[in-house]
Amino acid sequence: MIMLPTFDRIFIDKTSEDSEVALRVRSLYPAEIITSSDERQPNANENFSLDKKGPMTADEFNLSKRTLLLTTFKGQFFKRCPGATQKKALTCCNYHVLNLGSQCNMNCSYCYLQSYLNSRTTKIFTNIDQALAELKEMADQHPDQPFRVGTGEVIDSLSLDLLTLYSRRLIEFINQYPKWILEFKTKSNNVEQFLDLKTAGNTVVSWSINPPYIIDREEHGTARFYERIAAAIKCRDQGYKIAFHIDPMIWHPEWKENYSYLAEELNRQFNPSDVHIISLGSLRFQPEQRHMMRERFGLDSLVTRAEMFSSEGNKLRYDAALRSEMFQFMIKKMKALDSAWNIFLCMETPETWIQSFDKVPMQVPELRSLFKPLPQIRDFQS
Amino acid sequence: MDFTSWALQKKLKDQDLLFKRALKTPLQEALFSKLANQLASLNPTYSEGLSVLEMLTDLILMGHNEMLFEGAESFETWKSALKKLRFPETSQRDELLKTKLEQLPWPYGSKVKFERRGDKAGVELKLFVSSATDLTKILASLERVQVEISK
Numbered sequence: 217m218i219m220l221p222t223f224d225r226i227f228i229d230k231t232s233e234d235s236e237v238a239l240r241v242r243s244l245y246p247a248e249i250i251t252s253s254d255e256r257q258p259n260a261n262e263n264f265s266l267d268k269k270g271p272m273t274a275d276e277f278n279l280s281k282r283t284l285l286l287t288t289f290k291g292q293f294f295k296r297c298p299g300a301t302q303k304k305a306l307t308c309c310n311y312h313v314l315n316l317g318s319q320c321n322m323n324c325s326y327c328y329l330q331s332y333l334n335s336r337t338t339k340i341f342t343n344i345d346q347a348l349a350e351l352k353e354m355a356d357q358h359p360d361q362p363f364r365v366g367t368g369e370v371i372d373s374l375s376l377d378l379l380t381l382y383s384r385r386l387i388e389f390i391n392q393y394p395k396w397i398l399e400f401k402t403k404s405n406n407v408e409q410f411l412d413l414k415t416a417g418n419t420v421v422s423w424s425i426n427p428p429y430i431i432d433r434e435e436h437g438t439a440r441f442y443e444r445i446a447a448a449i450k451c452r453d454q455g456y457k458i459a460f461h462i463d464p465m466i467w468h469p470e471w472k473e474n475y476s477y478l479a480e481e482l483n484r485q486f487n488p489s490d491v492h493i494i495s496l497g498s499l500r501f502q503p504e505q506r507h508m509m510r511e512r513f514g515l516d517s518l519v520t521r522a523e524m525f526s527s528e529g530n531k532l533r534y535d536a537a538l539r540s541e542m543f544q545f546m547i548k549k550m551k552a553l554d555s556a557w558n559i560f561l562c563m564e565t566p567e568t569w570i571q572s573f574d575k576v577p578m579q580v581p582e583l584r585s586l587f588k589p590l591p592q593i594r595d596f597q598s
Numbered sequence: 599m600d601f602t603s604w605a606l607q608k609k610l611k612d613q614d615l616l617f618k619r620a621l622k623t624p625l626q627e628a629l630f631s632k633l634a635n636q637l638a639s640l641n642p643t644y645s646e647g648l649s650v651l652e653m654l655t656d657l658i659l660m661g662h663n664e665m666l667f668e669g670a671e672s673f674e675t676w677k678s679a680l681k682k683l684r685f686p687e688t689s690q691r692d693e694l695l696k697t698k699l700e701q702l703p704w705p706y707g708s709k710v711k712f713e714r715r716g717d718k719a720g721v722e723l724k725l726f727v728s729s730a731t732d733l734t735k736i737l738a739s740l741e742r743v744q745v746e747i748s749k
Contacts, residue, residue, distance in 0.1 A: 274619070467687075510620040515659035523685040525717040535688055536717045537695075 220244055221321040221376055222282065227253040227266060227337065229287040235342035237380050238286050244379065253285075269334045274511040276336055280319055285337035289315075293347040294354060294365070311399075313369040314351065316341050316382055320372050322403055323436040326464055326519040329370065330512070331505035338371075344382055348389050355393045365390075368401030374421075375404040383410040391416040401461065403438035405447035411454045420492045421451045422459035425482075427474035430466050434519055445485055452490045463497030465542050467534060468518050472545060479549040488556035496546055496561050498539045499524070500531045601631070604638035608647065617652045626658050633658075633666055640673040650677055653684045660684075692719050702746050705739035 226249055228238050233252065242250060253266060266285060295313050319338035320329060341347070351365065367373040367386065377383045383400060387410055390398040399420045407421065426434070428441040439447065448458045460482060465475065482494070499522055501509070509520050524532035533539060543561060550557040599607075621627050633654045637647060657666055662683060669679040682689045696712040699721050704710050709724040727733050 507616040507619070510617060510656070510659070514620065514622075515656055520656075521660065523688045525688075525714070527717040533717050535691065535719065537719070538688075538691070539717075 220378065223284045223321075223338075224249065224279075224282040226250045226284045227286070229253060229285065231288045232286040232342040235286065237340060237342045240381070241284075241286060241379055266337060268336050271334065272336065272508075274508055277330060277333075277508060277512070280333070280336045281321055281323065281338060283337045285335075285339050286342050287339055288343040289341035289346075292350065293341075294350045312363055312365045314347055314365050314367050314386075315370050316344060316347060316367055316380070317371040317376065319370075321375055322372060322438045324403070324438065325434045325436070325509060325513045325517045326466070326499060326501060328501055328505065330508040331502040332370065338376075340371075340376060340380055344380075344385055348385065351389065355396055359393055360395050362395055362397065364397045364399060366399040366401055368399070368422075372402050372404060373400035374402040374406045377404075377406050377409060381409055384413060387413050387415060387419050390418055394418055399459065403435060403444070405439040405443040407447045407451055411450060415454070415456050417455065417457065420457040420459050421448070422461060422492075423448055424461045424463060425478070426462065426464075426466065427478040429468070429470070429474045430518070434466065434517060441481075445481070449485065452486065457492040458486070458490060459492040459494065461495045461497070462546065463495060464499040465496060465546070466499050466518050467522065467538065467542065471542070475542075475546055476549055479546065479553060483550070483553040483557075488554050488558065491558070494550065494557060494559045496543050496559060498534055498542060500527075500533045503530065503532055506532065599638050599641060601634040601638040604641065604647065608644040610644070610648075614648055615651070617655045620655060620659060629658055629663060629666075630655065636667065636670050637676075640670075640676070642673050646673070646677070650680060653680050657683055688714075695719055702743045703739060704743060705736040708736075 223245065226241060226245055228241070228250065230252065232238050272280065293314050293316070295315070317338070317340040318329075318335065319333055320327065321338060354363070367382070374383060386398055386400075390396055391414070394416050395418075397418050397420060399422055401422045401424060403424050423444045425431075425441070425444055431438065431441050448460075452458050462475075462478065465471075468474070482491075499519060501524075503526065506520070506524075509517070513520050515521055523534065525535060527533040527536070534542075547559055550559055618630065621630055634651060637650055637654070642650065654666060657680065666680070666683075669675040692712075692714060699712060700710060704723065705725060707726060711722045711724075713720065713722050725736055727736065
């Protein structure tokens, strides 16, 4: 049985009416919650406007998770990861993003979308053909460059995939470019919908993962720890590469015990050869996000209670020495379990890299290819 | 001076007090109001006042109550006491680091001041150099400090 994401209202923009996604959504959800709409002519009777932009209140943000809008995206789908725009402050791993929607139906206390989004709906962009055309243009120009393309930047890659089935289109596309890597990043366990497809070995299904203690407290509405592990095992068994992002690591009094447990479980369930990469990141967020988090989660959360300080790149982070201690602990733990685990840091400063690894990534042979500069993507708008 | 007068004087906007939205119960709001009046009586600057008000909001939400008034007679003492409550782990780590750093064999005559600057804690070191010989001695001392820090 399909467990559908819960929405109170679904709007379908005129430009998306005939899309496959719209047809599928109409077949899955009751007609009374679905409204055809035109973003340019908002219905005056609605108590909120699809066009409204700007910072959201906590209530508006909550509502945006329960309101789905199917629409077309008018800008450039394929972009560099935001980490790349802070190259002076952060060490970036050449990740590229393909945003096929925005907002998330899950509800993690630390989610950066709380300070990033300004639209009152969860959006799914129905013009995937245009996104694939952009990707094809770039891939045809650089078929031999190891571009990594992720779809989980401003929307979970798979939590709404039961509605879109975009995973299938993307896997079939990327199979044609074996040097390119497609990465799904998710906190769901929705994988059955693509497991029948053969992979050329260049689709990575990755999970953002934390110890069960953190998932249960901070990652509301997500698949539980062992549900994610079970989904990862299914993918591995079908020949898909898998990856784990232990991100954000969250400090709490028992952090060493809980992150040890996570490392041991990953090591027990998988071999390093199964796992493309393990990335580590620590809790971080934009300063303005703290108000939204405080209002939505109070101070009972380990995230809102966290002792955060301004850091390079203007984000709030844990004390630099504590971050290094947490990373070093996890790296040491994983490497002690099996030295073949491939680990790197996400969105961290060169200083933290050196304190954690004694090296910057270009000096780590197994990471060099990830961090090697790639050709710039051109602006499709220009 | 009460909080309303201080807020007027400092030209506070609603947006400055966004953190207050998290206070949900009349009890929390009443405690905030009393603490805000106490703060205003110390006439802090705009940014220092807001920073303490936000800390007070967090501490109220963390379940602290009347004990938040401890040390409230002086702004600096109060701020320091509140920081220890809001950032207990970091305060403890900073104290240990401060003791460790201050005991290092810094160059003779130098001034060492422990500081937290955002996510980093360390020392500000002031040195006076009047000759190449001074510099040689200082570098030798700093090498000893480096050895000690690396231990």
